[in-house]
Amino acid sequence: MSLILLMGMIGILLVLFLKRPIIDTIAKDNKIVYKFQNANWFQNHWLSGLFLFGLNAVLFFSTVLILYLFMFLFIPFVHFFVMLLAVMISIYVWIIIHKSWKGTKRNRLKLGAVGSSFYLFLTMMFVFWLVTLTPSYPGDDTFMGAVGLVFAMIVTSMAFVTCMVITGFSKA
Template structure:
C-alpha cells in the first residue's frame, strides 16, 4: 500500500509539472472554447457549484472504484488522479472573470472537501466500540489517512485552479 501511495504522489507531481501542457491539449481547448461563451465563465457561484458537483462526482467515482472493483486502488490511481487534474484544469481555463472572483469560485467548488473533512471528524467523534474493550486505534489511523488525502486533494485543486 505504501508503494501505491508513493506512486500516486509521484504521478501527481509529474502531472502537476505538465499542467501547462495539459491546458494546451486540443480536447481541453475545444471544451473551454465552448464553455467560455456561457455565463459559466464569469459567474463564480455557477462555476463554483459546477466545480462542487464535479468534485462530488469524482469522489463518488473513486469510492466506487476503490471499494467495488478488484485491484481498485491501482485503477483509482491510474484513472482518478489524471481525471481530477484534467477537470480542474478545464475549470481553471474556462474562467474569464477577475482573479478575486476566481478565488471565490475555487473556494465554493472545493468546499466539498471541507464538508467531507467535517464528516470524517464527526464520524470519528460519534464512533462507538463494537464490543467492550474494542480499540479504536485503527479507526483513528483511518481518520488521519482520510484527512491527509482530503487536505491533499483540496490543496492540489486549489493550486491547479489558482495558477496563473
C-alpha cells in the same frame, strides 16, 4: 499502504510544482473549454464554483462506488489503478475549468474556494468521525478505523489544496 500514500503525496506535489506545463498540455481550442467559455452562466464565479463543487462530488462518489464494486472482485491491486485514474480525471477536469474561466483574479479565487470546498467539507467530516470514533462492542479495537480515517483526511485535504491551486491560484 503508507508508502503508497507517500508516493501519491509526492506525485501531487510534483503536479503542483509543474502545474504550468501540465496546464499548457490542454489547448484553449479544446471543445469542452470552448463550450464553457461561451456559456454565460459559467462566467459567473458563484455558478461556476457550484458547478465545480458538483463535479467534485460526482467524481468522488463515482470513484467510491467503483471501488466498492471492485471490492467484490478478487483481483489484487486494481483499486490502485482506479484511484490513479480518478486523480488524473480530477486534475483534467480542474484544468478544463481553469482554462475556461475568464474573469478577475479575485473571482477566480472565489471560484476555486467554492469548488474545492467539497473536499474541505469531507476533511472536516472525517475529522469529526475520528474524534467521535467509538468501539462497536466492548473490547473492540478502533485502531484500523482510525488509520483509515487519517488516510482519508490526508487524501481529501490534498485534493482540496490541489483543486484550489489549479482552479483558484493559477494565472490564466
